[in-house]
Amino acid sequence: MLTADQKKELEATIQQFVGKPIGPAATSRDAVNEAMILQWCDAMGDTNPVYQDRAVAEKSVHGGIVAPPMMLDAWTMQGWDMHKGYDEPTNEEQRLHKILTDAGYTGVLGTNTEQEFDRYLRIGDEVTAETIIEGISEEKATGAGIGYFITTKTTFSDAAGAQVGWMNFRVLKFIPKEAPQAASDSGGGAAEAYVPARIKPPMGHDNAWWWNEVAAGRITVQRCKGCQQLRHPPRPMCPGCRSMEWDSIEISGRGTLHTFTVIHYPQFPGYEFPICAALVDLEEGVRMVSDVMDCKPEDLKIGMKLKAYIHEDDDGFKLPLFRPSE
Amino acid sequence: MPTTLKDEAAIAGIGQTKYSKNSGASELALACEAVSNAIDDAGIEANEVDGLVTFLMDSSDEVEVARTVGLGDLNLLSRVAYGGGAAVPLVHQAAMAVATGVCKNVVVYRALNGRSGQRMGQGVSGDIITADLIHWSWYMPFGMLTPASWIAFAATRYMHQYGTSEDSFAHVAVSTRKHAVNNPNAAFFEQPLSFEDYYASKPICTPLRLYDCCQETDGGCALLITTPERARDLKQKPALIRGVSQASFDGQEQMTSFYRDELSGLPEMERAAAIVYEQSGLGPEDIDASILYDAFTPEVVMQVESFGFCKKGEGGDFVKDGNLEIGGRLPNNTHGGLLSESYIHGVNNIAEGARLIRGDSFNQPQKCDHVLVSSGVGVPTGALILGQA
Known part of the structure; x- marks a missing residue:
């Protein structure tokens, strides 16, 4: 690897x-040449006479063997x-x-x-x-x-x-697939094997803080310091009062399923299919896109109660996911 | 100086390349072939073209196209963003330029190797961080990587809200295919689709099956837009632009307007509709045929509501009643649409709108005084009403 x-x-x-x-x-x-054509027709079981019978081929539109x-x-x-x-x-x-x-x-x-x-x-x-x-x-x-x-x-x-x-x-x-994976760390301190992983967000001014909060164990939403309006996904200005001052609050993690799709194809490396992708109404009043885990696709129902948790991939990337709750 | 875009411009030329799954040509070659064909179809000289408009996503620069086709001097070089939402707004840009005298003859084009080259939904890459890239990153880590997955959220919600079943989507797929069967330029020429085929097709992103989704195509399509006066003197019967609009709506995002109160409607399309109806003085009752953007079948069901052909929530029944077929109330996508003709990002849809006005469709309805054309769904979009000159 x-x-x-x-x-x-x-x-x-x-x-x-x-x-x-x-x-x-x-x-x-x-x-x-005719010899090779005959062999090919034998192998393929093609009996079309314009390939192998001179007399027929000469009378055809081709005027000879093709x-x-x-x-x-x-x-x-x-x-x-x-x-x-x-x-x-x-x-x-x-x-x-x-x-x-x-x-x-x-x-x-x-x-x-x-x-x-x-x-x-x-x-x-x-x-x-x-x-x-x-x-x-x-x-x-x-x-x-x-x-x-x-x-x-x-x-x-x-x-x-x-x-x-x-x-x-x-x-x-x-x-x-059957090939034995790099099983043992024989070389001592060998570099980590490459395994396909989910696409990571690019980290910019407007979003890196949110992912850093997740990495630190907190799922948050942005809050305008001017008018206290919550917003997600985060953006640099409040569309309500145009303040560029903001902080964030940690959410309870409780929400309900607003809509969903079960993704079967195409199957990208780094994800497990099918994926139950979900739009979640958070109890704080904003929506968040995530996936519902530990739930059969046929059990997804609009309005069902969900609870967020932080999942860590094998490569250390953390992201908020949801699972059904009562 | 005109105060609206009503009857200020006309589509006078249509050009297209062969539509295929592997063009074996560069996107620039496809663009130039389509542009050249549009000029020839109209019957003007190449150096009379003084404006070019294309998609922001298009890889063929206006100056490259101009130099390759030999167009000469240009007064307008413009681009429209938001994927398939750009199709009708290309005509909007061209009509504004022609109406104001900025240009005399504008060619709009779109060419892509959509199957053999860069495919839709291939994911984000690169190290330059933009607002657009951050926007997609709220979805990519969760596996929402394709247009089908983004549109599926709205489709699920629509079905929940109105009790619409997949049967309605099946009717859109099957009726659209019927039209492609008669169109030699369509990928699905002479290949009918049965309801059994539809239900047997594999799930992509629920509720969407394979045949709810449009294809990927290599090809190009271009249109020549000029003044109605000039258009009358050219080779083809003009398709007069009775109204044309571009519109986005509060809470708009690119394919992910998930944060509005209501997900089961298309408010940007309703706005695009209101503008063209007001501009033209026409209403849904005046429309004889439509070309509704059909990247995914639920979009058609929702759009018949947006344009007022039925009430909210009744789109599913409207399409099931055979209204979209020849002889129905609203013959729709008479070329086979994006689903079954080709996916030239909706510019091929506008070409079919102009053909319907000319009387040249492979599935020509008897009466075709006014044709409605829409562009991309779930993005800033546009609407166009074409009429007889």
């Missing part, structure tokens, strides 16, 4: 690959040599994968492809493929584990240089 700093460095390194070609353009080992469009990327595949690149990278894509593998993202899953075809390929066509690394996602939590989606875009052209089609290919490079 990586420390937060190592992770930042890793992300900076991999993002440098975005937009880069993986290497020089690659031309097909063999020109488009390659199945879906076969496009098969023509420029590297063959058996491709496997060597996983240990000793021979192109930028493999180099990117190796960096992630070495950082613990050992798993790889093809997730999806998109293809578009400009024309059918004919016998004798030579296909050239140019591939770029089009994008790398931010870190995602998936069923398979935490990882990055890498998208490559390949443009295919013929001997005359005209585009015949393109393909986007997306893989997930991930830390397999």
Whole structure:
């Protein structure tokens, strides 16, 4: 597992690959030919005669045998040599994968492809493929584990240089869920392992004090010194009397549920789903957004009584949450 | 000098790109293609454009667009904030400029790689602390990271208050999809949605299911706004701007106006409605079709109330009675809306409003003298009434 700093460095390194070609353009080992088409059709169970029966194909709109469009990327595949690149990278894509593998993202899953075809390929066509690394996602939590989606875009052209089609290919490079976590502190004083955590508030003049109060064990709301009006979330001026003088009071923590939503998707790293997000009417007369814990989603009812408490995440971040009360 | 915006400007050109999930193009390229198409659609020269207005969120600077398209000199370079709430206010800015003579021909645009690029609700990042960032931080730590979660609070409260059921939201999703099925530019062209499909779709943020939520789209859309006099001499039938407004309301926040007494209404939309009705001298009874912002289905139910098509709390029954379909009282989102055509942040909705006036919709109702268009819900927003010139 990586420390937060190592992770930042890793992300900076991999993002440098975005937009880069993986290497020089690659031309097909063999020109488009009937033998390969037949093998592909056998494997796929495709019996369309325009791919394999000359007599039928000649009478068709194509005037001769054409390659199945879906076969496009098969023509420029590297063959058996491709496997060597996983240990000793021979192109930028493999180099990117190796960096992630070495950082613990050992798993790889093809997730999806998109293809578009400009024309059918004919016998004798030579296909050239140019591939770029089009994008790398931010870190995602998936069923398979935490990882990055890498998208490559390949443009295919013929001997005359005209585009015949393109393909986007997306893989997930991930830390397999089953993989043993950094279990023991063998190194002595090893840096803390990186675990995804909830998004933290940025700390500015207008809000840091409130979070500092929470960290110190107090849930407060802001109070105008001019007219005593309570307000939440905090802001630098009172909308009632325009005073910029304020203090705060500690709340009782008692409130009722004004409205809610049970959040199922999308599932961001650092949160446990589903989330019972709540808008709470505090007995002091202001509202506060938080989550209701220790409550089944189906038990949420507008008007139910709630009580606030301060929760501490594993990384030490504290925030006020609510649970049902009588 | 005009004292209102009534009949002072018209939409004379519509331009759009292909709508897709992966454009393979830069956002600047999409913006320029849309702007260029709007100019060509109107039939004016590029150097006649003297104003550009877009979303604050848009990544394509006005000067970059001007230089790329070859627009020449500009008298107005302006932006509107608050996400989808900016769509109609772009037209508001353009109409003010044209009405006052500041500009002769304004193009408004929005282009985004909304699926393949920066997606909505990707969270906050960066180290610069702004009021906006602090605003979001009251919600992010609690897992409220997406527009669906923010709008769900109001939807839950609305259902509680009026006893409205999810069936009403289903009717919005299904009726909107019916229109997209006939629109070749729609993501869901020829792909109908059944009630069974709707109820089987996965929960996103209760009460919202997948099909209560709009899509993410790569694409661009632009509109050319000029004077009614000039518009009459151009290639297309003009869509006259009978009234246009921008409005926020007391207690307004960006998507999180949770601290008002009442969460089950849209007071900023009611205000936007009151302004356009007063400006145009028209009322809900004069509106033949509508394009109501539909990022999420409950927004449509609430808006039919905001614009006075039924009483408060009756929106759910109004949509269930088939009123939003062709032949109904208020054919709505005849292109498939944000739910089923595309999500160009609502500018594509205004384009459909203009097409309805031209008589060019893929689902054209028989009578279409006045069309109402709204923009983003839960944010400072706007309303627009288009009419026959």
